[in-house]
Amino acid sequence: MSKLYFIKNTGSDYDKLGKDALKLLKIIVSETGHRFEKEVPIKVHFGEKGNKTFIPPKCYDATINYLKEKGVSPFYIESNVLYRGSRTTTELHLETAKIHGFTQIPIIIADGDIGTEYDEIEINKDYISKCKIGKEYRKYKQFIVMSHFKGHVEAGFGGSLKQLGMGFASRAGKMEQHSGIxxxxxxxxxxxxxxxxxxxxxxxxxxxxxxxxxxxxxxxxxxxxxxxxxxxxxNTWGGSNFLEKLSEYAYGASKDKDIIYITFVHNITKECDCAGTHMKPIAGNIGILAGKDPVAMDTACLDLVQKSSGEKLFEKGRPSLIHAEKIGMGTMEYELVEVNNM
Structure with missing residues (x-):
């Protein structure tokens, strides 16, 4: 069973959300004896151009300032998307990030100018033998993966696993998950x-x-x-076993890495932040979770959303959690420790 920490926050004060995220980060650091290296990449999602419900940069300010105070050099890290949009190439991706306000710290796009630069990480699982991970990720042992929990048309939901599986993958890796052709x-x-x-x-x-x-x-x-x-x-988007492949890529992305996961269960929309359009939330704001087990994190987020809404929202994605647990990435069993948000 994995221990997770949770702060209930149903408001829309992004400064408060950022401070709550930092509070959870500090708990993880204290509980695990975590020691930061000199450089720590923060994995986020900048949002597709036209999207309004991605987690805004203000939510990361407190964490960034905390790392700097500890003598750490933080920077954002991402990879280019597979489809044609405002984040298809590094040039477009950086422009979109700037438009959306992600200017506090440097940005590294891990898979090169057009997303073709990657390392192969051997995992030898049921569907994937080697994951094609953006080449810049290999340089770093530690990451803070900050996710937005929301829906996704194919994955069911997006959270920690998707931030790893899709977010760390090069374009070739994304294509292998979606189609393999x-x-x-x-x-x-x-x-x-x-x-x-x-x-x-x-x-x-x-x-x-x-x-x-x-x-x-x-x-x-x-x-x-x-x-x-x-x-x-x-791309044809016609591949099979997408959910299992996503979990296996998440396994490869996190292999031999030391990662702290923080997830905002806010602005819960039907589709993900890759949708370049304004979407209305389909569930109320819930709060923030943090932990070291991405499988437990996503399971808890899914359970919280379903309990809060009274509906089986995003249930399509649960097989990805089952498969991730099966291949040894984490556990779906969790203890949720609620932290006072005052």
């Missing part, structure tokens, strides 16, 4: 400009009337999706 070319959109051919490091693309992808050579890095000016190359 080569991208496809929309011949009606393709203008045979050859940019994808020049950018492909594996000689997997050639152009005739339109671009053509050789499945036998394609490694699924999805770089062509990022550089196509017409948006003619797409």
């Amino acid at each position: 080569s991208p496809v070319v929309n011949s009606e959109k393709c203008i045979s400009c050859g940019i994808c051919v020049k950018k492909c490091n594996y000689g997997a693309i050639q152009t005739t009337v339109t671009a053509e992808i050789d499945d036998s050579k394609c490694v699924g890095c999805a770089g062509c999706i990022a550089v196509c000016p017409q948006g003619a190359i797409k």
Whole structure:
């Protein structure tokens, strides 16, 4: 059974939320004897352009200031997304982060300019043998993973596991989880400009009337999706066992890492912060959780949301928790210790 700490906070004061998050962080540090290294990456989600319900930067200020006071150099770390949007490339990603106010500390986009730079982490689980994790993550042993618990169209919900599985994965890793196959070319959109051919490091693309992808050579890095000016190359999103693959990537992302997890159960929307549109919350604000076990964290968040709403919200995602526990990533059994928020 994993011990988790919880502060009930149903308000919308982001400064207070940030201070409550820090209070939980300090408890974890004290209880575990945690010692910070000189540099500590903070894994967050900057929100897609147009999204209004992502966790705002003000919620991280207290933690950032605390780390600096302890002589630690904090910075944000993220990876580029698979789909075409405002965070597809590093240039766009950094611009979006700036627009959304994430300017307190430096930002590292871990998988390179177009998301194709990664390390392979061997895990040999049921569906994934090697995880393709953004290359910059290997440099750091410690992380603070700060998540927003909300819905997700395919994962059921997004929380600690998704922050690891998708958030640490390179574009190739994201693609492996979603489909495991080569991208496809929309011949009606393709203008045979050859940019994808020049950018492909594996000689997997050639152009005739339109671009053509050789499945036998394609490694699924999805770089062509990022550089196509017409948006003619797409992932099919048609893979099987997505939830299990997500859990296995989360396992690979956290392998040999020392991670503290903090999750905001606020602004609970039907879809995730990758949706570039304003969404209305579908459940009330609940509070903040912290712990060292991401499986227990997500299980507790899911249970709290369902108990508060009286509905089986996001139940689609529970198999990811079951599989994560099965492969030894953590436990779904938890003790929830409520902390006074005064």
